[in-house]
Amino acid sequence: MQRDQVSTSMFPNEGSPPVRWRVTDGLTAYEDALATMEREVALIAEGAADELVWLLEHPPLYTAGTSADAKDLLAPGRFPVHQTGRGGEYTYHGPGQRVGYVMLDLKRRRQDVRAFVAALEQVVIGTLADMNIRGERREDRVGVWVARPERPRLPDGSMAEDKIAALGIRLRKWVSFHGFSLNVDPELEHFSGIVPCGISLYGVTSLYDLGLLVQMSEVDSLIRTNFERVFGPTVRDPA
Numbered sequence: 001m002q003r004d005q006v007s008t009s010m011f012p013n014e015g016s017p018p019v020r021w022r023v024t025d026g027l028t029a030y031e032d033a034l035a036t037m038e039r040e041v042a043l044i045a046e047g048a049a050d051e052l053v054w055l056l057e058h059p060p061l062y063t064a065g066t067s068a069d070a071k072d073l074l075a076p077g078r079f080p081v082h083q084t085g086r087g088g089e090y091t092y093h094g095p096g097q098r099v100g101y102v103m104l105d106l107k108r109r110r111q112d113v114r115a116f117v118a119a120l121e122q123v124v125i126g127t128l129a130d131m132n133i134r135g136e137r138r139e140d141r142v143g144v145w146v147a148r149p150e151r152p153r154l155p156d157g158s159m160a161e162d163k164i165a166a167l168g169i170r171l172r173k174w175v176s177f178h179g180f181s182l183n184v185d186p187e188l189e190h191f192s193g194i195v196p197c198g199i200s201l202y203g204v205t206s207l208y209d210l211g212l213l214v215q216m217s218e219v220d221s222l223i224r225t226n227f228e229r230v231f232g233p234t235v236r237d238p239a
Helices: 030-046 113-129 188-193 216-231
Strands: 019-027 052-057 061-064 081-083 090-093 097-103 136-138 141-147 161-172 175-183 234-236
Touching: 019 216, 030 052, 030 081, 030 097, 030 175, 052 216, 090 097, 090 188, 097 216, 113 136, 113 141, 113 161, 113 175, 113 216, 216 234
Parallel strands: 019 052, 019 234, 061 081
Antiparallel strands: 052 097, 061 090, 097 175, 136 141, 141 161, 161 175
16 A cells, blocks of 8 residues: 555544644754653653644754765765654755654554654645645655656656655654654755755755745644644644
8 A cells, every 4th residue: 555545644542632732933953852852752652741743943954864874965064964863864954944843642543653654744745735735745755745847857757856845753662753844945055965865866845946935934824734634633832
C-alpha cells in the first residue's frame, strides 16, 4: 500500500486531553529548542504532561539526520551544523520558515510510524490546499512537493518539481520528536550549502516563490486547522 492510500486519521483515544498548541515569536536557538523537546517528550512519555505542538522559527542553520552523508554538506563553514536524532539527511532551517515540532504520544493514537508520517504530510498538504496550492507526496521521498510545469522537464522527461516542506521524526517510547518545516518566505539561496535531504535532482520552493504573499500568522492558523482535522482538538499553550 502506498502512502497516498494510508489512512491519515490519527485521532487520540476517547477522553484524551487536547494537544497543547504553542507559538513562539522571534528566533529560537536550536539548542534551546532541542532541550525543550527533550524535557517535554520525557514528561509526555511519563503521563505528566499533555501532548504538544510547537511552532517557531530558527536562525540560519543546517541539521543532519541519522542518514546524512558528509558529502552532501557543500558549505560546512557557512552556518552552524547540528547533529540530530531524527530520521533523514541534511536540511536547512532559517527565518521565514515555519518549523513545527510535534510531540505526540502514538500509544494514545496509532502505533504506526508510516501512518504518522503520512498524517504529518497531510497536515501540510491540507494547509497548502487552503491557499490554492497543490502539494503532493512522493512514494520514494518523504516531504511535500509542488509540480513546476512552467520549467523545462527533467532529463528523464518527468515534470520539474520542488520541495516546499520537509519532514523528519524520531520516536522515544512512542512519543514523537521533531516534525516538519514549511517554507513560507525563507532565503532559498541558503539551501545551496547542502544537498537538501540528499536529493539533488529537484529544487526547493516557498509560498513566496510561488507568488503567495502571506503572513506567518495566517499560515499558523491554517496549520492548526488542518492539524485538528487529522489529529484532533488543540488548546492554546500559554508557555
